[in-house]
Amino acid sequence: MIKLRHILFGATALxxxxxxxxxxxxxxxxxxxxxxxTAIVMFAIFVGITLWITKWAATKTKTAAxxxxxxxxxxxxxxxxxxxxxxxSAASFLGISGLVFASGFDGLIFSIGWxxxxxxxxxxxxxxxxxxxxxxxxxxxxxxxxxxxxxxxxASGSLVVVAFYLIAQMVGAGQLIKLLFGLExxxxxxxVGAIMMIYVLFGxxxxxxxxxxxxxxxxxxxxxxxALAVMFQFGFSPEAMFTKAVEVHAKHDAIMSPGALIxxxxxxxxxxxxxxxxTAGLPHILMRFFTxxxxxxxxxxxxxxxxxxxxxxxxxxxxxxxxxxxLIPNPADYxxxxxxxxxxxxxxxxxxxxxxxxxxxxxxMGFISAVAFATILAVVAGLTLSGASAVSHDxxxxxxxxxxxxxxxxxxxxxxxxxxxGIFAVLLGIVFEKQNVAFMVxxxxxxxxxxxxxxxxxxxxxxxxxxxxxxxxxxVGLISSVALTIMSPAVWEAxxxxxxGSAMFPYASSAIFSMxxxxxxxxxxxxxxxxxQAAKERxxxxxxxxxxxxxxxxxxxxxx
Amino acid sequence: MKDEDIVERIQKNxxxxxxxxxxxNYSIILSIMMMIVYFGYILLIAFNKQFLATKISAGAxxxxxxxxxxGVLVFTIVITAIYVxxxxxxxxxxxxxxxKEASK
Numbered sequence: 001m002i003k004l005r006h007i008l009f010g011a012t013a014l015x016x017x018x019x020x021x022x023x024x025x026x027x028x029x030x031x032x033x034x035x036x037x038t039a040i041v042m043f044a045i046f047v048g049i050t051l052w053i054t055k056w057a058a059t060k061t062k063t064a065a066x067x068x069x070x071x072x073x074x075x076x077x078x079x080x081x082x083x084x085x086x087x088x089s090a091a092s093f094l095g096i097s098g099l100v101f102a103s104g105f106d107g108l109i110f111s112i113g114w115x116x117x118x119x120x121x122x123x124x125x126x127x128x129x130x131x132x133x134x135x136x137x138x139x140x141x142x143x144x145x146x147x148x149x150x151x152x153x154x155a156s157g158s159l160v161v162v163a164f165y166l167i168a169q170m171v172g173a174g175q176l177i178k179l180l181f182g183l184e185x186x187x188x189x190x191x192v193g194a195i196m197m198i199y200v201l202f203g204x205x206x207x208x209x210x211x212x213x214x215x216x217x218x219x220x221x222x223x224x225x226x227a228l229a230v231m232f233q234f235g236f237s238p239e240a241m242f243t244k245a246v247e248v249h250a251k252h253d254a255i256m257s258p259g260a261l262i263x264x265x266x267x268x269x270x271x272x273x274x275x276x277x278x279t280a281g282l283p284h285i286l287m288r289f290f291t292x293x294x295x296x297x298x299x300x301x302x303x304x305x306x307x308x309x310x311x312x313x314x315x316x317x318x319x320x321x322x323x324x325x326x327l328i329p330n331p332a333d334y335x336x337x338x339x340x341x342x343x344x345x346x347x348x349x350x351x352x353x354x355x356x357x358x359x360x361x362x363x364x365m366g367f368i369s370a371v372a373f374a375t376i377l378a379v380v381a382g383l384t385l386s387g388a389s390a391v392s393h394d395x396x397x398x399x400x401x402x403x404x405x406x407x408x409x410x411x412x413x414x415x416x417x418x419x420x421x422g423i424f425a426v427l428l429g430i431v432f433e434k435q436n437v438a439f440m441v442x443x444x445x446x447x448x449x450x451x452x453x454x455x456x457x458x459x460x461x462x463x464x465x466x467x468x469x470x471x472x473x474x475x476v477g478l479i480s481s482v483a484l485t486i487m488s489p490a491v492w493e494a495x496x497x498x499x500x501g502s503a504m505f506p507y508a509s510s511a512i513f514s515m516x517x518x519x520x521x522x523x524x525x526x527x528x529x530x531x532x533q534a535a536k537e538r539x540x541x542x543x544x545x546x547x548x549x550x551x552x553x554x555x556x557x558x559x560x
Numbered sequence: 561m562k563d564e565d566i567v568e569r570i571q572k573n574x575x576x577x578x579x580x581x582x583x584x585n586y587s588i589i590l591s592i593m594m595m596i597v598y599f600g601y602i603l604l605i606a607f608n609k610q611f612l613a614t615k616i617s618a619g620a621x622x623x624x625x626x627x628x629x630x631g632v633l634v635f636t637i638v639i640t641a642i643y644v645x646x647x648x649x650x651x652x653x654x655x656x657x658x659x660k661e662a663s664k
Contacts, residue, residue, distance in 0.1 A: 105612075108629040109605065115633060116598045119640045123587040123594075127647070243621045256623040257613030258605045265606045272602050276595070296648050303644040310637040314630060461584075546570050549580050550655050553563040 030175040033346055035182035038366025046374045053210045057203030064407040067204035067414055068135040068389050069290040074209055076297035080304020083288050085212030086382045088219060088312055090176055090375040094349040100320020101351035104255025107320050111313035117279025118306040125280050128460050128548040129289045130298035137286040138394045141459040144540035145467040147398050153471045155394040157451045158283035161444045162387040168440035170429030173376045179346050180369035189429035196380045197422040201415055205291060208381045215378040218371045223315040229359035230322030245324040267508035274445045274511035281448030284386040295551050323351035326358040388417040439491040446485045450477035450514035458522045460548055463541040466534040469526025477518025484510035569662035576658050583651055590643055601632050
C-alpha cells in the first residue's frame with residue numbers, strides 16, 4: 001500500500017513537473033555556455049527593429065485608448081498572430097521539443113493541453129468580451145455589477161496572475177541567456193526589464209502588438225524550416241522518421257506510447273481543466289480582444305491564433321523527433337563529453353537549438369537562439385501592459401476616482417505603473433534566481449481558471465448572478481487555488497524541499513476542486529442575495545444580454 | 561435613433577431571444593464536443609495505454625496514439641474554424657437583421 005502511494009505520488013509529481021516544463025517559464029538551472037556572438041548579433045538586430053517600430057508606435061499613442069488597445073485598429077489576422085506571439089513561450093518551444101526528445105509521445109500530451117483552451121474562448125468568450133469590454137476584462141463584469149468590489153477583485157485576480165507569470169518569465173530569461181548567448185543571468189533580467197519598459201512606455205499596445213507579431217512570424221518561420229528539413233531527410237514519411245527514432249533512442253519502442261506521465265485520472269482531469277479554462281482567464285490574453293474593431297474581427301483573431309498555435313505544436317513534435325534522429329547518432333557534437341549517458345550539452349531543453357545547428361549550421365542556430373530569447377520580451381511586454389491597465393483603469397480610474405478622471409491622467413498612471421511593474425519584475429527576477437519557480441506558471445493557470453474565469457462566465461451568462469456572489473465565489477477560487485497548489489507535491493516537495501509524501505494535497509492541480517468551489521459559491525451566494533443592489537443588477541441583465549450578443553451600444557474601440 | 565430605444569425594441573422582439581438561445585445551444589454543443597474529445601483522450605491515456613501503443617498496422621512503427629493525438633490538435637483547429645465561419649456569416653446576418661429591424 002505504501003509502495004502504491006509512493007508510485008502515485010511519483011507519478012503526480014512527474015506529471016506536474018512535465019506540465020510545468022511545458023508551461024512556459026521554468027527551464028531549470030542552466031549551465032552557462034560559450035558566448036554565442038551570432039545569436040547576440042541577431043538578437044540585437046531584433047531589438048533594433050522593434051525599437052524602431054516603437055518609435056513609430058509612439059507617434060500613434062496619445063490617449064488611454066491608444067495605450068491599452070492600440071486604438072482598436074488591429075485587424076483580426078494581425079491580432080491572431082499577436083495572440084499566438086503572446087502565448088507561444090520560450091519554454092513551450094524549447095520545453096516541449098525537449099520533452100519529445102526525452103520521451104517521445106508524452107510531449108504530444110502537453111501540446112494538446114496547451115491548445116484546447118482556445119475553442120472555449122472562441123465559443124463562449126471572445127465576442128462577448130469584445131462587445132462588453134473596453135480596456136480590461138473587469139469592464140465585462142463591471143457592466144452591471146457594483147464597480148468598487150468587482151473591479152477590486154478583478155484587478156487582484158489579474159495582478160496575481162501577472163505577477164506569477166512575470167516572475168517565471170524573468171527567471172526563465174536569466175537561465176536562457178546563459179544557455180543561448182553564454183552571458184550572465186543578471187544581464188538578462190535587466191535587459192528584458194529595460195527593453196520591455198521602452199516598448200510599453202512609449203509604444204503601448206501598438207508596439208507590444210507588433211513585437212508579438214514579429215516574434216510569432218520569426219518563431220513560426222524558424223520552426224517551419226526545421227520541421228521541413230527533418231521531414232525532407234525522411235522523404236516526408238513520418239513512419240520512416242519514427243522507425244529511425246525508435247532505432248536510435250535509448251527507450252526504443254517506448255517513445256511511441258504514453259509513459260508514466262498520466263496514471264492518476266483525478267490529476268489528469270484537473271490539469272486538463274486548468275489548461276482548458278485557465279487560458280480563458282489570462283488577463284494578458286483577454287486584453288487582446290479589445291484591440292480589434294468588432295466582434296467579427298475578435299472571432300477571426302481567435303481562429304487565426306488557434307491555427308497558428310496548433311500548427312506550432314505540430315512543428316515542435318516533429319522538431320523533437322528530428323532532434324532524436326539527428327543528435328543521438330552524433331554524440332561527439334551534441335552531448336556532454338561526447339557521451340550519450342551524460343545528456344545534451346546545456347541540458348534537455350537545448351534539443352531544438354542543437355537541431356537548428358544540425359540542419360542549418362551556426363547562422364541558423366544563432367537565429368533560433370535569438371528568436372527563443374526574443375520570445376520572452378514579447379510575453380513580458382503583454383503581461384506588463386495588462387498589469388498596468390488593471391491598476392490604472394480598474395483600481396485608479398474606476399474604483400478610486402469613480403470614473404471621474406481624464407484620459408491624460410489615466411495614461412500617466414498606467415505609465416507610472418508600467419515602470420513600477422518593470423522594476424518589480426527585475427528585482428523579483430534577481431531574488432528568485434536560485435529558486436525553482438516551476439510552480440509559478442501552474443499557479444497562474446490555477447488562479448486564472450478558478451478566480452477570473454468563473455466570475456467572467458457567470459457574470460455574462462447567468463442572469464441571477466450578483467456582485468456579492470461573484471466577489472465571494474471569485475475570492476474562494478483565488479484563495480483555494482493558491483493554497484491547494486502550494487500544498488501539492490510539485491510545490492510542497494519539489495520546490496519547497498519538504499520530505500516526499502508530506503504534501504497535504506495529493507493531486508497535480510487544484511482546478512477540479514477550486515474551480516468547482518468558485519462556481520458553487522457564486523451560485524449559492526447570488527441566490528441568497530436579496531439586497532436592493534442585487535435586484536438592480538438582475539434588472540440590468542436584459543440590456544447586458546443585448547449588448548453582449550449584438551454589440552449595440554458597445555464601444556467602437558477606437559473612439560470610445 | 562438612440563441606443564436605449566434600439567435596446568428596448570430588440571428586447572421586445574421574440575426573434576432576438578430565439579436567436580440567442582439557438583446560438584448559445586450551438587456554442588455549448590461545440591464546447592461539449594471539445595471537452596469529450598480532449599478529456600476522452602486524456603482518460604484513454606490514464607486507463608488504456610495498451611490501446612494507444614498498438615501499431616497502426618502490422619509491421620509498422622507508428623502507434624495509434626500518435627495520429628490520434630495529432631487528430632486532437634487538428635480537431636481543435638477545425639472546430640474553432642467551423643464556429644467562426646458560421647458565426648461570421650449566418651449568425652451575424654441574423655443579428656444584423658434584428659438590429660436593423662429595431663433601428664427603423
